[in-house]
Amino acid sequence: MRAVERSGGDAIGLNFFPNSVRYVDPQSPATGRLSRLANELGLLRVGVFVNESAERMAAIAATVGLDAIQLHGDEPIESAESLRSMGWPVLRAIKLPRGGFAAALMQERSAAWVAAGCHLLLDVDAGSAHGGSGKTLDWPSVAAWAQGHRSVGWTLAGGLKPENVRRAIEATGAVSVDTASGVECPRGVKDESRIRAFIAAATG
Numbered sequence: 001m002r003a004v005e006r007s008g009g010d011a012i013g014l015n016f017f018p019n020s021v022r023y024v025d026p027q028s029p030a031t032g033r034l035s036r037l038a039n040e041l042g043l044l045r046v047g048v049f050v051n052e053s054a055e056r057m058a059a060i061a062a063t064v065g066l067d068a069i070q071l072h073g074d075e076p077i078e079s080a081e082s083l084r085s086m087g088w089p090v091l092r093a094i095k096l097p098r099g100g101f102a103a104a105l106m107q108e109r110s111a112a113w114v115a116a117g118c119h120l121l122l123d124v125d126a127g128s129a130h131g132g133s134g135k136t137l138d139w140p141s142v143a144a145w146a147q148g149h150r151s152v153g154w155t156l157a158g159g160l161k162p163e164n165v166r167r168a169i170e171a172t173g174a175v176s177v178d179t180a181s182g183v184e185c186p187r188g189v190k191d192e193s194r195i196r197a198f199i200a201a202a203t204g
């Protein structure tokens with residue numbers, strides 16, 4: 001976490017999906033300590049959830065101390081509306097095919113979430129794993145959609161790593177990027193040098 005802050009990163013993700021290799025227990029004192037340290041370092045704390053009720057997400061967010069909630073499953077739009085009405089910033093993962101996709105598909109999958117006040121997180125459809133696939137999107141397709149939707153807030157995710165994040169930014173015009181597996185070695189364990197290299201490549 002200190003590597004994120006020292007290198008100029010601005011957020012961390014706390015993953016509350018029990019099937020994920022990155023899962024952290026919301027009841028564990030260690031998770032609360034992690035959250036407090038992130039807050040002291042000025043990092044935004046994003047909770048990653050899959051198919052939890054809005055009430056449970058809000059309760060975990062309040063207990064652990066989160067700044068935003070990332071919906072990365074098949075949640076209904078009502079979950080986002082409910083969280084937004086409670087004042088929580090919401091990021092909605094829009095899961096897209098690996099190959100090229102039409103801007104109309106992206107529009108169809110994202111319009112209601114934008115209308116509900118969500119920030120979009122564009123990721124590859126990882127099936128039952130939901131996220132953390134390490135696979136990249138078709139960046140030209142992302143760029144084609146983004147050019148027509150300049151007022152929409154979005155973040156690029158999906159297989160980003162030190163070796164490709166600069167190319168991804170240049171190809172898509174992303175102003176914010178997110179990664180999970182791309183800064184790990186071995187899988188599931190964050191690697192300080194990869195975090196530094198990722199942020200340097202993204203911001204350089």
Ligand SMILES: O=C(O)c1ccccc1N[C@@H]1O[C@H](COP(=O)(O)O)[C@@H](O)[C@H]1O
Pocket residue numbers: 013015017020021022048049050072123129130131132133134135157158159160178179180181182
């Ligand atoms: O990381 C996970 O295990 C995960 C599980 C379930 C939902 C989301 C998850 N992570 C998110 O997936 C994207 C892409 O990950 P990657 O960079 O391709 O490894 C990432 O932004 C995480 O927020």
